[in-house]
Amino acid sequence: MHVLLIGSGGREHALAWKLRASPLLTRLTVAPGNAGIAAIADTAALRVEDHGAVIEFCRREGVDFVVVGPEAPLVAGLVDDLAAAGIKAFGPSKEAARLEGSKAFTKALCDEAGVPTAAYGRFSDAAGAADYIRARGAPIVVKADGLAAGKGVVVATSVDEALLAVEACFSGAFGAAGAEVVIEEMLVGEEVSFFALADGETVLAFGSAQDHKRAFDGDAGPNTGGMGAYSPAPIMTEAMDARVMAEIITPSIACLARRGTPFSGILFAGLMITEAGPKLIEYNVRFGDPETQVILPRLEGDLLALMLAAAEGRLAGETATFSDDAALTVVMATRGYPGSYGKGSEIGGLVAAAAVPDTMVFHAGTVADGARVLASGGRVLAVTGLGRTVAAAQERAYAAVDAIDWPDGFCRRDIGWRALG
Structure with missing residues (x-):
C-alpha cells in the first residue's frame, strides 16, 4: 500500500x-x-x-x-x-484532538472521568487568574490553553513570575492560544512519557520514555523541545504500567467514547509519578519527539499493521511487544537553540556515525544541498543507540555523536543520568 x-x-x-x-x-x-x-x-x-x-x-x-x-x-x-x-x-x-488543543478541555475530561491530575483553575480574564495565583501562592504553573508551539507553559517559582506569565497570555504573546489560561498546582515527583494506542474503544500500552527538557548538562538552562530521551523509563514497573492504564488511560478513552467522540490513534500522556501514584500533567495526541526515536527502535513487529488496526477499529486481540533492550537518543542542536540560531551550517561525519553498531541517526532540521547536509533548524539530529542496558545504549549513542563533525552544533553529555543514577 x-x-x-x-x-x-x-x-x-x-x-x-x-x-x-x-x-x-x-x-x-x-x-x-x-x-x-x-x-x-x-x-x-x-x-x-x-x-x-x-x-x-x-x-x-x-x-x-x-x-x-x-x-x-x-x-x-x-x-x-x-x-x-x-x-x-x-x-x-x-474533537478528540482537543485533548492537546485545549488544556481546559483535558482538565474537564479528567474531572468527568475521575482521572488524577493537578488541582487547577481556568480563567478567561487576567483579574480572576491573578486573584487565584495570589490566593494559592507559588510555586505554581501557568499554561496558555491552546497550542503555543511548546512555549505556553511557565513553572513560576514566585507569585510575581506567575502574574507576568498571565499578563503575557492575555496580552497576546501566544495569540489565540492564550485567550484562556489554566493555572495548576506544581506536582512533585518523577516525570514520565507514556504512550497508548487506541481504536476508539480498545487501548494498548505502547511504551514509556523519559526525556530531558533543559538545554544543558545537569538539567540547567532554558526548556527546549527535548534534548534527549531513553526507553523504557525505569520507574515504569509492570505494576505502575497497570496503574497508569487503569487510572488514567482507559478512563479517558472510555469517557471520550461515551461522549460520542472516540479517540483513535496514539495517545501520549505526560505523567508525574508522585508519592500518591501517577497523575496526568497533560495529553498529547501524537507521537512524542524525541521519545519516538527511542520507542520505535524497541518495537517488535509491524508498526503499519498496528496503525491500520487502530484506524479500522480492530485493535482487540492485537498486541504491541517491545524488546527488553534499552534505547537512548541524544539530540544535537544548533548553537544558540532554543534562542536565536543560524541556519545553513554543514554537517559532516554522518556516514561514519551511521556505521557505529546498534545506532541510528534520525534527522530533524536538515536540508540537502547536493551531496552536503545542512542544518535548517534548532533541533537538527537525534542520535540513537541500543543496548542491553541504558549505560550500553548511552555509550553507543555518544560514540556515534562523536563521529559527527559539526562545529556549529552542541548536545548534552549526560542523557540518561536519572536512569544511570
Missing part, C-alpha cells in the same frame, strides 16, 4: 524508518520530509494546512493510508477532512 506520512522532524524520520520495515508497504511518501527522510522515502512539498491540496495529492498519487505526525494538522481537523473524502488516516478526529 502507498502511505503518506505528514511531517518533517526527527519523529517523522523514525516513523518512516519503522514503516519501511512493513511487508504491507509498497510506497512511502513523506510531506515535506527532510534530508534524512529523503534518503529512505519519496518526499512531497505539500502545504499541509491546505487540506484540499492533501486530499488532491492522495487521489492523484493513489495514497491508501495517511499517517499524521504533528499535532497542528490533527487539531485543525485533517483526519476528519480525509475521512469525509474517503481516505483512511491514522490520528484522532478534531
